[in-house]
Amino acid sequence: MMETFDxxxxxxxxxxxxxxxxxTVIVFDVGTKRRKSDSVGYLxxxxxxxxxxxxxxxxxxxSFNNMFSSDILALFFKVIFLGSAFMAxxxxxxxxxxxxKNHRGEYYGLILFSTVGMMFLSSSNELISxxxxxxxxxxxxxxxxxxxxxxxxxxxxxxxxxxxxxxxxAILLYGLSLLYGFTGTTDLTMMKINLSLLFLSAGKIGxxxxxxxxxxxxxxxFKLALVPFHMWAPDVYxxxxxxxxxxxxxGSKAAGVVAxxxxxxxxxxxxxxxxxxxxxxxxxxxxxxxAAMVLGNITALRQHNIKRMLAYSSIAQIGYLMIxxxxxxxxxxxxxxxxxxxYLFANxxxxxxxxxxxxxxxxxxxxxxxxxxxxSPALSACMAIFLLSLAGIPPLGGFAAKYMVFAAGIEAGYxxxxxxxxxxxxxxxxxxxxxxxxxxxxxxxSHVKINIxxxxxxxxxxxxxxxxxxxxxxEPVLKIAMESAVLFALP
Amino acid sequence: MDFPILSYLIFIPLIGCxxxxxxxxxxxxLIRWTSAFFSFIPMVLSFWLTYDYFFNYSHTADFYYMExxxxxxxxxxxxxxxxxxxxxxxxxxxxxxxxxxSIIASFNIVTRVKEYFVxxxxxxxxxxxxxxxxxxxxxxxxxxxxxxxxxxxxxIWGGPRKEYAAIKxxxxxLFGSIFMLVAILVLYFTSEPHTLNMLELIQxxxxxxxxxxxxxxxxxxFIAFAIKVPVWPFHTWLPDAHVEAPTAVSVILAGVxxxxxxxxxxxxxxxxxxxxxxxFAVPIAILGLIGIIYxxxxxxxxKDLKKLVAYSSVSHMGxxxxxxxxxxxxxxxxxCMFQMVSHGLITGALxxxxxxxxxxxxxxxxAAFGGLGAKIPxxxxxxxxxxxxxxxxxxxxxxxSEFMVFIGSFASGIPHFKLLTALAVLGVVLTAGYMxxxxxxxxxxxxxxxxxxxxxxxxxxxxxxxxxxxxLTIAIGFFPAxxxxxxxxxxxxxxQLMAR
Numbered sequence: 001m002m003e004t005f006d007x008x009x010x011x012x013x014x015x016x017x018x019x020x021x022x023x024t025v026i027v028f029d030v031g032t033k034r035r036k037s038d039s040v041g042y043l044x045x046x047x048x049x050x051x052x053x054x055x056x057x058x059x060x061x062x063s064f065n066n067m068f069s070s071d072i073l074a075l076f077f078k079v080i081f082l083g084s085a086f087m088a089x090x091x092x093x094x095x096x097x098x099x100x101k102n103h104r105g106e107y108y109g110l111i112l113f114s115t116v117g118m119m120f121l122s123s124s125n126e127l128i129s130x131x132x133x134x135x136x137x138x139x140x141x142x143x144x145x146x147x148x149x150x151x152x153x154x155x156x157x158x159x160x161x162x163x164x165x166x167x168x169x170a171i172l173l174y175g176l177s178l179l180y181g182f183t184g185t186t187d188l189t190m191m192k193i194n195l196s197l198l199f200l201s202a203g204k205i206g207x208x209x210x211x212x213x214x215x216x217x218x219x220x221x222f223k224l225a226l227v228p229f230h231m232w233a234p235d236v237y238x239x240x241x242x243x244x245x246x247x248x249x250x251g252s253k254a255a256g257v258v259a260x261x262x263x264x265x266x267x268x269x270x271x272x273x274x275x276x277x278x279x280x281x282x283x284x285x286x287x288x289x290x291a292a293m294v295l296g297n298i299t300a301l302r303q304h305n306i307k308r309m310l311a312y313s314s315i316a317q318i319g320y321l322m323i324x325x326x327x328x329x330x331x332x333x334x335x336x337x338x339x340x341x342x343y344l345f346a347n348x349x350x351x352x353x354x355x356x357x358x359x360x361x362x363x364x365x366x367x368x369x370x371x372x373x374x375x376s377p378a379l380s381a382c383m384a385i386f387l388l389s390l391a392g393i394p395p396l397g398g399f400a401a402k403y404m405v406f407a408a409g410i411e412a413g414y415x416x417x418x419x420x421x422x423x424x425x426x427x428x429x430x431x432x433x434x435x436x437x438x439x440x441x442x443x444x445x446s447h448v449k450i451n452i453x454x455x456x457x458x459x460x461x462x463x464x465x466x467x468x469x470x471x472x473x474x475e476p477v478l479k480i481a482m483e484s485a486v487l488f489a490l491p
Numbered sequence: 492m493d494f495p496i497l498s499y500l501i502f503i504p505l506i507g508c509x510x511x512x513x514x515x516x517x518x519x520x521l522i523r524w525t526s527a528f529f530s531f532i533p534m535v536l537s538f539w540l541t542y543d544y545f546f547n548y549s550h551t552a553d554f555y556y557m558e559x560x561x562x563x564x565x566x567x568x569x570x571x572x573x574x575x576x577x578x579x580x581x582x583x584x585x586x587x588x589x590x591x592x593s594i595i596a597s598f599n600i601v602t603r604v605k606e607y608f609v610x611x612x613x614x615x616x617x618x619x620x621x622x623x624x625x626x627x628x629x630x631x632x633x634x635x636x637x638x639x640x641x642x643x644x645x646x647i648w649g650g651p652r653k654e655y656a657a658i659k660x661x662x663x664x665l666f667g668s669i670f671m672l673v674a675i676l677v678l679y680f681t682s683e684p685h686t687l688n689m690l691e692l693i694q695x696x697x698x699x700x701x702x703x704x705x706x707x708x709x710x711x712x713f714i715a716f717a718i719k720v721p722v723w724p725f726h727t728w729l730p731d732a733h734v735e736a737p738t739a740v741s742v743i744l745a746g747v748x749x750x751x752x753x754x755x756x757x758x759x760x761x762x763x764x765x766x767x768x769x770x771f772a773v774p775i776a777i778l779g780l781i782g783i784i785y786x787x788x789x790x791x792x793x794k795d796l797k798k799l800v801a802y803s804s805v806s807h808m809g810x811x812x813x814x815x816x817x818x819x820x821x822x823x824x825x826x827c828m829f830q831m832v833s834h835g836l837i838t839g840a841l842x843x844x845x846x847x848x849x850x851x852x853x854x855x856x857x858a859a860f861g862g863l864g865a866k867i868p869x870x871x872x873x874x875x876x877x878x879x880x881x882x883x884x885x886x887x888x889x890x891x892s893e894f895m896v897f898i899g900s901f902a903s904g905i906p907h908f909k910l911l912t913a914l915a916v917l918g919v920v921l922t923a924g925y926m927x928x929x930x931x932x933x934x935x936x937x938x939x940x941x942x943x944x945x946x947x948x949x950x951x952x953x954x955x956x957x958x959x960x961x962x963l964t965i966a967i968g969f970f971p972a973x974x975x976x977x978x979x980x981x982x983x984x985x986x987q988l989m990a991r
Contacts, residue, residue, distance in 0.1 A: 331566075334566070388639060393638065393639055393665075394632040394635045394636055403567070403672075404567070406673075406676060407567060407676055407679070410673070410676040410677060410679075411680050415677075418676070422669035423666075425665075425669065426665050426669060429661065429662060429665055430662060433642070433661060437646060437654055440646065440647055441653065441657070473564075475563070475564050475565065478564060479566070482566055
């Protein structure tokens with residue numbers, strides 16, 4: 001039987017536009033003989049903004065025979081990707097006019113290519129396109145991580161990321177192929193049905209499927225830097241240019257999260273059934289989340305480099321987010337989207353401050369932040385707000401986000417995980433507050449006045465305003481997040 | 492309600508915060524008077540609220556000046572819901588008064604003045620919010636909002652070990668709050684339909700919670716509140732925070748923040764989880780008793796005046812815990828409320844006076860002084876007055892509250908309480924011991940003219956901020972009836988709820 005293919009090209013207009021825009025940015029930079037530093041950056045930011053508008057106009061529907069689904073979940077995460085790219089670009093102006101001035105077009109272009117990959121990934125409702133999206137996301141990031149060609153640390157970061165990335169992709173692909181073998185389809189919706197049938201007829205799952213699950217968890221776990229697959233993250237985060245670190249920790253993680261949600265909460269939902277315990281994926285992921293929260297937070301305590309500290313903190317943050325994932329409920333899915341959305345502002349903001357600080361002083365050491373509140377009060381206030389939001393102190397957005405994932409956890413009966421999460425959140429406050437302590441309580445010894453580029457100022461304002469507004473009135477964002485969970489048809 | 496007085500109370504200090512942000516930071520005078528203004532209005536409102544409540548509503552146990560519930564975050568059924576009854580009105584009165592007094596007392600702050608007052612007003616918003624909120628989510632947000640300004644206030648303007656004290660306070664109280672959060676979530680997901688409305692939960696929670704779940708929630712709430720009170724053995728943050736904090740912040744800590752713990756118990760755990768309250772009554776009273784004796788003994792050993800006052804707080808809040816254990820007695824619970832108010836007034840005043848002396852002498856060591864009575868008689872008079880109030884001299888509020896606590900607990904009819912009360916009375920003797928010794932060593936005896944010859948008398952501003960506290964302490968001591976009338980109906984209702 002010949003299937004009728006449905007190419008609803010309208011739905012991929014935003015992605016196509018962003019791809020073309022990436023080429024335009026590169027051409028523009030080369031065409032102007034790499035003289036117009038700021039214009040290239042602004043051009044990139046404008047492209048991202050336009051993509052956002054296009055996204056608003058062209059969404060809702062399925063195309064390419066159910067491969068590409070432009071649903072609310074995808075839309076929600078695409079906004080996060082665009083936001084993180086926007087904020088990463090906005091905080092890169094200092095680098096673009098200095099350290100990487102000979103390659104800034106490629107730098108911005110690669111960020112956009114990676115963003116396109118993320119957007120495809122979040123929309124794919126099928127394993128092959130999901131995998132392709134994931135690769136398109138990570139390959140530009142390998143290059144970006146090694147973008148300081150003269151710096152050993154940066155090249156090391158790029159190499160490490162490349163090797164781990166390739167390795168994890170292979171594992172993931174193997175897992176996916178096993179899954180295809182057992183279910184006879186790569187379409188996630190079909191897979192859900194086939195697996196339920198399989199489960200009903202056989203009454204149990206075989207070791208082959210368990211192997212597939214473990215491999216997929218490991219494959220995506222690498223991308224998400226979930227414990228115990230997190231070893232690469234601190235080194236890569238430290239070595240990469242700071243805006244790229246930020247982009248890695250928000251954009252690429254959000255992409256991993258959405259892939260995880262699509263495969264597990266959608267395709268493999270049959271395995272979260274209570275009767276399957278303890279063989280289902282829920283318990284594996286719950287233990288990994290617990291390990292991530294404990295290990296990430298405790299290791300972050302001992303860091304002296306702000307980027308490494310934020311790297312470990314982001315390992316822990318993903319642990320919190322995974323509580324929402326294992327809850328396998330509407331509230332759970334809504335909470336991970338919401339969490340990621342708030343995390344976008346807080347984490348991108350914190351990294352933006354770290355970038356600006358590094359541009360001016362050349363230092364990433366936490367100790368060098370001491371006394372910053374006297375020389376740069378506004379920047380310190382922003383940093384304090386970002387860090388307190390990451391720690392989950394009300395009335396900032398981070399609190400609402402944590403509240404949502406914990407609520408989802410309690411609802412699903414994961415009380416131990418929630419209590420552990422809360423306890424480690426107290427631990428996390430210590431290292432976040434340590435930076436605040438240095439900035440505010442220590443006598444000034446730096447006297448460095450940090451200059452803030454207008455684009456970076458926009459990023460900081462966006463971050464602070466976003467965090468405060470979402471913290472005080474999370475209703476609108478939460479509503480959309482709740483709607484995005486509907487398509488999973490969960491309890 | 493036409494005039495949303497509670498919202499005004501909560502948000503006027505916050506508006507003050509925003510206004511302050513736009514003032515130039517060199518104009519100290521302008522900043523000081525602006526913040527005084529924005530804390531003066533809530534004080535007046537809280538006075539009016541107390542007056543209006545007393546004459547119009549105090550005969551019933553219902554909530555008044557209610558606002559809401561207005562939907563805030565519908566996904567998790569969080570509402571904006573405010574209201575006050577007989578136990579929150581006295582607390583609001585205390586908060587309004589002490590906040591204004593503390594702001595005036597902070598006029599001598601000279602470093603980073605603008606930030607100081609911004610944080611102070613933010614703190615006031617949080618405190619007032621806690622006493623008004625009737626929705627769990629809102630309550631929790633206000634409860635936590637206070638931590639950040641408090642952290643900065645101790646950390647930037649505190650004493651030599653400020654960094655340690657600030658982070659210890661922050662971590663300790665956050666550690667407590669997370670247990671409350673778990674309990675709130677458990678209550679929310681167990682109730683049908685899911686609700687965060689405290690008034691509804693007070694009515695329904697004993698019905699839908701199993702015995703085990705009641706105990707679970709009770710313990711979790713208790714940890715959160717006990718850290719705030721602080722109940723022995725959760726008190727170790729208090730001496731550090733109190734001693735390192737600047738004077739005005741110590742006043743707020745002792746006068747208002749500690750009361751939030753006991754207020755939370757009376758508002759939430761006790762009426763909502765009566766079965767667990769019965770179950771834990773004796774252990775709680777024992778913890779209270781340990782607090783009374785331990786706090787008093789440690790106070791005795793202190794060389795630093797501020798530390799002495801700080802540990803006396805542990806001892807005095809122990810009386811509250813003892814009476815909270817005696818949940819069957821209206822007198823005991825009324826005694827608890829009296830103790831909360833009078834401890835707020837007395838300890839607040841003592842911290843102010845300690846600050847006055849420290850500003851001049853730059854030391855707080857008791858042994859360094861002696862015979863000050865001859866040099867600064869007015870200051871000495873005030874100090875003696877509040878020390879006497881603190882040790883429970885009849886005619887002052889401290890006596891009334893302790894007396895009520897004792898007779899209430901003694902007659903509560905719960906097993907072992909007669910013995911516990913008898914032992915707790917020892918605390919009064921010990922308090923008298925350390926307070927009188929302190930007075931003797933500092934103000935009587937030989938005056939060291941060489942060293943303290945230049946010491947100046949308390950000035951008018953300081954006198955003015957302490958005198959309302961002195962007036963109220965004596966007024967409640969002589970004529971406690973209005974205060975007990977104000978709370979009577981509410982407390983009777985509470986005791987009935989706990990007897991379910």
